[in-house]
Amino acid sequence: MSRLSELLACSERPVVTAEFPSIDGGGLEELEKAADELRPFVDAVNATDNPSAHAHASNTSVAIGMMQFGLEPIMQVVCRDKNRIAMQADVIGASLFGVENVACLTGDDVTAGDEPEARRVFDLDSTQLIKVASGLAEGHYLSGRAIKQPPALFVGAVENPFAPPLDYRVLRALKKAEAGARFLQLQIGYYPERLEAFVRGCVEAGLTSTTALIPTVVLTKSAKALSFMDKSVPGISIPADMIARVAGAGDKDAIAEESYQLTLELSRHALSLPGVSGIHLTDFRHDGSLERLVRDLGIGPAFDPMATVAGTTTG
Amino acid sequence: MPKLLPLIEHAVKKPVWDCRMCGQCVLHSTGMTCPMTCPKTLRNGPCGGVREDGNCEVKPEMRCVWVKAEQRSHSPANPHHWEEEFNDLRPPVDNRLQGTSSWVNLVTKRDRRTPAGWQGLSREQHSAVPGASMVEVDEVASLPIGFHS
Numbered sequence: 012m013s014r015l016s017e018l019l020a021c022s023e024r025p026v027v028t029a030e031f032p033s034i035d036g037g038g039l040e041e042l043e044k045a046a047d048e049l050r051p052f053v054d055a056v057n058a059t060d061n062p063s064a065h066a067h068a069s070n071t072s073v074a075i076g077m078m079q080f081g082l083e084p085i086m087q088v089v090c091r092d093k094n095r096i097a098m099q100a101d102v103i104g105a106s107l108f109g110v111e112n113v114a115c116l117t118g119d120d121v122t123a124g125d126e127p128e129a130r131r132v133f134d135l136d137s138t139q140l141i142k143v144a145s146g147l148a149e150g151h152y153l154s155g156r157a158i159k160q161p162p163a164l165f166v167g168a169v170e171n172p173f174a175p176p177l178d179y180r181v182l183r184a185l186k187k188a189e190a191g192a193r194f195l196q197l198q199i200g201y202y203p204e205r206l207e208a209f210v211r212g213c214v215e216a217g218l219t220s221t222t223a224l225i226p227t228v229v230l231t232k233s234a235k236a237l238s239f240m241d242k243s244v245p246g247i248s249i250p251a252d253m254i255a256r257v258a259g260a261g262d263k264d265a266i267a268e269e270s271y272q273l274t275l276e277l278s279r280h281a282l283s284l285p286g287v288s289g290i291h292l293t294d295f296r297h298d299g300s301l302e303r304l305v306r307d308l309g310i311g312p313a314f315d316p317m318a319t320v321a322g323t324t325t326g
Numbered sequence: 327m328p329k330l331l332p333l334i335e336h337a338v339k340k341p342v343w344d345c346r347m348c349g350q351c352v353l354h355s356t357g358m359t360c361p362m363t364c365p366k367t368l369r370n371g372p373c374g375g376v377r378e379d380g381n382c383e384v385k386p387e388m389r390c391v392w393v394k395a396e397q398r399s400h401s402p403a404n405p406h407h408w409e410e411e412f413n414d415l416r417p418p419v420d421n422r423l424q425g426t427s428s429w430v431n432l433v434t435k436r437d438r439r440t441p442a443g444w445q446g447l448s449r450e451q452h453s454a455v456p457g458a459s460m461v462e463v464d465e466v467a468s469l470p471i472g473f474h475s
């Protein structure tokens with residue numbers, strides 16, 4: 012059983028997960044550096060799969076590499092780049108090395124990346140992938156071919172409570188839970204009331220009894236970063252008054268501080284919602300703000316007297 | 327006639343639903359909106375990239391297929407059960423059916439055939455299920471390693 016699944020099952024404290032930076036070169040030292048920064052503060056970390064349709068070191072290699080440096084990976088698998096055969100192979104392959112947490116995503120379209128001329132695959136959709144990955148853990152490939160010693164997997168997904176059709180997002184989350192998702196990391200979002208409605212809907216529908224909800228917050232330094240996300244990242248919209256609040260804070264330092272305060276507020280709000288099991292952090296600042304945030308929130312392994320540091324499993 | 331049917335089906339469904347002839351039609355359960363017109367060909371609901379105005383991540387000028395489908399699924403003009411079927415977990419597309427007539431596949435139930443693993447079964451269990459002979463067991467997969475590479 013993965014540490015993440017154990018922590019979520021005992022639900023004694025909110026879990027902290029984070030996004031691992033993209034790796035392009037520099038050997039394992041690059042990976043180690045990033046792992047060292049995150050290790051004390053997080054329970055598990057997402058190894059991304061060509062985020063925003065840009066090629067990087069692969070999800071499997073980074074997930075396996077993370078484990079060498081004592082971080083527990085959540086391996087993202089997106090449906091954009093590979094067909095059903097290759098995706099199953101990746102999950103099974105990574106599981107040989109002990110990668111258990113798998114997050115199934117649709118994936119941004121190729122047009123969001125720097126190679127928009129690429130062929131998009133989408134042989135499975137994310138909900139189908141959840142079911143296929145869960146099947147691997149039950150001992151068979153999609154074809155039905157048996158896996159004699161099935162891998163232990165903890166399968167999850169991502170859902171976006173902030174994008175239309177808003178009324179439908181709870182049902183879509185339920186469908187994912189029924190397909191086998193045991194955790195849902197939620198898309199970055201700047202509408203607390205939408206998050207609240209979504210989480211409430213999930214609790215009322217009974218989803219949270221099988222599936223953990225983990226909202227995402229982003230650490231940014233400038234109003235420009237917020238505008239960029241608002242305009243250029245698929246599925247993210249940020250209210251104009253929030254961007255204006257950060258932009259109007261004063262000089263560069265004041266703006267950076269206001270950005271931090273905004274993230275802190277959104278995090279507190281998310282964690283206050285009954286039905287939320289933790290928080291997922293995306294750090295675009297790399298200036299120690301991630302540590303500050305978990306301290307201010309008082310969560311994560313650094314503030315859990317019972318915890319060992321991330322991934323250093325006790326057996 | 328069997329050769330003509332795909333042509334007739336396409337002639338009817340293309341102008342109305344922009345049909346892509348996937349051969350396993352789910353129009354009635356998706357608010358009569360063809361999911362194969364979604365640039366990501368998603369069959370189980372909208373991606374996370376839908377724009378704030380309800381348009382598509384990939385084609386900003388186009389309404390998201392699933393936003394449209396969700397609205398239409400509630401239409402009082404549809405039979406009641408269609409609305410419930412909207413939430414069905416639709417299986418992966420069988421790419422072998424591309425270009426064939428979904429009308430024929432519906433009658434022969436070919437469009438219902440899914441891999442054993444989709445039903446949560448390994449093949450051994452599956453062949454014990456009545457009617458399972460519908461499923462083709464790919465014997466090649468059990469040939470010695472490297473044989474077919």
Ligand code: SF4
Pocket residue numbers: 363364365366367368371372373374375376377381382383384385389390391392393
């Ligand atoms: S926004 Fe809608 S139509 Fe466009 S790719 Fe996503 S689900 Fe498909």
